[in-house]
Amino acid sequence: MRNLFRRALPKVADDAGQEAVPDLWVRCGRCRDMVYAREWAEASKVCPKCGFHARLTIGDRVALLLDPNSWQELDADLRPTDPLGFAPAGRPSYAEKLATESLDSGQSEAAAYGRGTLDGLPVSLAILDMGYFAGTLGSVVGEKIARAFELGIAERRAVIVVSASGGARQQEGVVALIQMAKTAASVQALGAARLPFISILTDPTLGGVTASFATLGDCIIAEPGAVIGFAGPRIIEQTTGEKLPPGAQTAEFQLRHGMVDQVVARRDQKAMIARLIRLFSYSTHPAQDSTATTSTPHGEPRVVATAGVQ
Amino acid sequence: MSVVLDFERPAAEIRTKLDATEKQYAANPTPELDTQRIDLRRDFANRTQAIYRALSPWQTVQVARHPLRPQTMDYAIGMCTDFVEFHGDRVFGDDRAIVGGPARIDGRPVMLVGQHRGRETRERVERNFGSPHPEGYRKAHRLFELAEKFRMPVVTLMDTPGASPGLGDEERGQGWALAANLATLATLRVPVVCVVIGEGNSGGALAIGVGDRFLMLEHSIFSVASPEAAASIVWKDAKFAPQAADALKLTAPDLLRLKLIDRIVSEPVGGAHADPSAMITTLRSTIAGEIARLETVPADRLVSDRYEKYRRLGSWFESSRPATPVGSV
Ligand SMILES: [Zn+2]
Numbered sequence: 001m002r003n004l005f006r007r008a009l010p011k012v013a014d015d016a017g018q019e020a021v022p023d024l025w026v027r028c029g030r031c032r033d034m035v036y037a038r039e040w041a042e043a044s045k046v047c048p049k050c051g052f053h054a055r056l057t058i059g060d061r062v063a064l065l066l067d068p069n070s071w072q073e074l075d076a077d078l079r080p081t082d083p084l085g086f087a088p089a090g091r092p093s094y095a096e097k098l099a100t101e102s103l104d105s106g107q108s109e110a111a112a113y114g115r116g117t118l119d120g121l122p123v124s125l126a127i128l129d130m131g132y133f134a135g136t137l138g139s140v141v142g143e144k145i146a147r148a149f150e151l152g153i154a155e156r157r158a159v160i161v162v163s164a165s166g167g168a169r170q171q172e173g174v175v176a177l178i179q180m181a182k183t184a185a186s187v188q189a190l191g192a193a194r195l196p197f198i199s200i201l202t203d204p205t206l207g208g209v210t211a212s213f214a215t216l217g218d219c220i221i222a223e224p225g226a227v228i229g230f231a232g233p234r235i236i237e238q239t240t241g242e243k244l245p246p247g248a249q250t251a252e253f254q255l256r257h258g259m260v261d262q263v264v265a266r267r268d269q270k271a272m273i274a275r276l277i278r279l280f281s282y283s284t285h286p287a288q289d290s291t292a293t294t295s296t297p298h299g300e301p302r303v304v305a306t307a308g309v310q
Numbered sequence: 311m312s313v314v315l316d317f318e319r320p321a322a323e324i325r326t327k328l329d330a331t332e333k334q335y336a337a338n339p340t341p342e343l344d345t346q347r348i349d350l351r352r353d354f355a356n357r358t359q360a361i362y363r364a365l366s367p368w369q370t371v372q373v374a375r376h377p378l379r380p381q382t383m384d385y386a387i388g389m390c391t392d393f394v395e396f397h398g399d400r401v402f403g404d405d406r407a408i409v410g411g412p413a414r415i416d417g418r419p420v421m422l423v424g425q426h427r428g429r430e431t432r433e434r435v436e437r438n439f440g441s442p443h444p445e446g447y448r449k450a451h452r453l454f455e456l457a458e459k460f461r462m463p464v465v466t467l468m469d470t471p472g473a474s475p476g477l478g479d480e481e482r483g484q485g486w487a488l489a490a491n492l493a494t495l496a497t498l499r500v501p502v503v504c505v506v507i508g509e510g511n512s513g514g515a516l517a518i519g520v521g522d523r524f525l526m527l528e529h530s531i532f533s534v535a536s537p538e539a540a541a542s543i544v545w546k547d548a549k550f551a552p553q554a555a556d557a558l559k560l561t562a563p564d565l566l567r568l569k570l571i572d573r574i575v576s577e578p579v580g581g582a583h584a585d586p587s588a589m590i591t592t593l594r595s596t597i598a599g600e601i602a603r604l605e606t607v608p609a610d611r612l613v614s615d616r617y618e619k620y621r622r623l624g625s626w627f628e629s630s631r632p633a634t635p636v637g638s639v
Contacts, residue, residue: 079627083568088544088557139624146621168512170540173558174570175625177534180513181520182620184492189617192497208534210485211473211513216493230485230513231475235539240476249480259483 028052030225044266053223053266055203058112061127061162065270066116071125073114075147078140080109086171094171097133107132110165111141113148115157119274121281124152127162128209136169137208142179145213149186153193158277162200163214166232167207180212187216196280198273201228201251201260215259219276221269222251222260229254313377313583317369321357321580328354358580365529368552370561371537373529374509378583380590382409382424382467385507388590389597390415390422398449402482405446406437407470408518410453412462416598421457423450423518424467427508440509441474444487447517451491454498463501463601466518471536473514488517495520496620497613501604503597505575506530506562507582512539522616523600526562527593528577532570533560570623 024037030052040047044064045054056064062071086094102108110133113126126148128135135141145161152159168176190197199217201210203226210230214220222228229249236244247253254260264272314322328350335343365373373379386393390413398404410423427440450466457464473484495502495518502521510519510532526532534540537551540558544550559565562574575596578585604612 075628077627077629081625081627083625084557084559086557089550089553091544139626143624143626168534170534170543170558172625173534173560174532174565175568175623177512177516178570178620178623180489180516181492181496182623184489184520185496185617185620188493188497207485208513211488211517212492213489215483215486215489229480230473230488231480236475236477236480238542242477244477248477257481257483259486 029054046266053225055130058127058129066118070116073112080140083175084173101133105132109140110135111144113144121277122157124148124157124159128164130164135165137179138169138172138176142182145183146186149190152190152195158196159190160198163205163209164202165209180208183213187213196277198276202226206232220260222263224263224265226251315372321361324354324357367555367561370529371531371555373581374531376583377429379508380582380586382426385590389594399445402445405443407440407442408446408450419462421453421462421464423453425470438474440470443474443479444482444484447487447491450518454494458498458500465597466504468506468510468515468519469508470514472512488513491517492520499609501601503600506532511536522604524571525573525575526571527575528562529581531560532565533558
């Protein structure tokens with residue numbers, strides 16, 4: 001894993017709205033330049049000098065994408081279990097790792113989901129977080145993803161999933177593997193309800209997450225520079241002896257190979273998602289869209305409205 | 311070709327004696343030799359049974375990978391009639407690690423799709439050791455859609471160390487190909503019966519392994535990753551594969567106990583490789599029975615049952631249900 005910050009980002013402006021301590025600096029993980037902490041936070045942890053997109057927490061993502069105070073996290077009480085009794089000889093057991101992981105990260109799992117609004121649009125948002133167990137897909141993450149899609153269906157919300165994951169969680173074995181099938185089925189259910197799924201791939205998106213819900217988006221957006229792929233670079237080199245060329249498995253590589261629709265910088269993501277949801281939702285939100293189109297001078301509301309009737 | 315696994319040696323030694331005695335008896339059929347060979351036959355059967363009843367997970371991995379174990383093409387030929395192999399994904403190429411096409415099982419047309427590892431070195435290389443490229447998964451996808459179009463039940467046979475992890479595989483969207491299959495299988499409007507016949511590892515197996523019924527041959531394995539890959543993650547060293555096999559709960563009895571699979575198909579005593587034709591016959595009648603039962607279920611019900619089956623899978627603690635219902639499909 002890359003070392004993102006030499007010094008962990010201090011609490012710049014926490015939920016209580018505390019101001020940043022003025023003399024704190026953050027070092028960029030790519031260009032190694034020092035950036036003023038407040039500037040860093042205001043740019044959503046994107047380096048103003050080299051454009052590097054550092055990793056975000058779930059809270060950072062919510063602030064980036066949702067309208068202020070609209071986030072309602074659901075089912076935050078879901079906790080992992082140890083379905084296999086995973087106790088590898090001579091290594092910490094899964095139960096032990098879960099305990100230290102929660103202590104180290106201060107989190108209870110690698111994903112959160114809930115409802116909110118994005119530019120006024122009702123959405124169901126799920127976010128994966130590399131900060132807990134490398135964002136790996138286990139039962140809790142799989143269940144939250146599935147519920148995010150069910151929330152979308154029940155309340156007619158577009159679904160947005162922000163992925164950041166090392167893949168399936170080995171310690172849950174086949175239970176983790178099956179979450180790939182379960183979440184793929186959830187994507188299909190949302191599709192049957194004709195609701196849009198916007199998948200955001202961030203650094204890194206790998207393995208079982210790439211091979212399930214994350215790449216099933218109606219639109220797939222990747223964050224600049226993010227490592228995205230199925231097999232991680234280390235596995236490719238070990239298995240095939242091939243040395244990966246520079247830039248392989250980045251967002252830009254995937255764009256070039258036709259695997260993602262857009263590479264969108266962090267500051268533009270919210271507006272892009274809002275545009276997409278409005279484009280996709282014409283027939284499912286007639287009331288909302290009729291007001292939108294009547295106010296649009298070049299719209300042809302009558303023709304489109306007829307075509308949009310279900 | 312004869313391959314004796316380490317832990318099979320005690321039985322193999324009896325076998326050698328038995329073969330010699332049989333030869334002697336054929337030349338000189340005395341009552342003493344007759345008694346001897348009958349005793350040896352019984353000893354051999356008992357010893358083999360004892361060994362196979364107490365296989366460790368790592369030993370099971372070795373049986374699942376046994377070079378003489380029947381593979382997908384053996385089942386295609388031995389279990390089916392009228393198998394016509396379909397080639398290519400219509401986009402990039404023909405992957406040799408996944409084979410498939412229409413066939414009949416007990417007269418009923420089905421779509422058969424499976425991974426094939428190959429036996430001789432040349433064939434193994436040609437088939438990438440059973441690790442499919444994206445075009446293999448896209449060929450499978452094409453066949454799944456064809457099956458739905460012509461209302462043919464789908465039968466999949468899993469036998470792969472995992473999806474191929476090369477640069478070309480990444481360029482052609484391995485993850486995307488796997489995900490598309492998971493989604494399509496989840497909603498396919500025909501019965502889908504999946505069987506792990508050897509080694510079923512990771513998303514590479516799962517991408518042809520989502521269905522109404524998920525079966526495992528008695529000594530096959532099904533795992534989130536190969537024991538070697540899991541060991542290099544957990545121990546940072548693939549040499550710990552036997553320990554990983556222990557921890558992963560990848561054997562059929564363990565997975566049935568965890569309710570992650572639907573059924574175990576018994577193997578002949580001494581494993582499928584000891585009597586391939588008996589194994590093939592057993593699997594044919596098992597699959598025919600499963601299909602006959604699933605065919606009585608209307609398509610809508612089949613798809614919703616399949617959704618519910620996967621929706622329920624997982625394990626977590628939850629102190630309360632959310633105040634707002636999250637809906638159901
Ligand atoms: Zn920088």
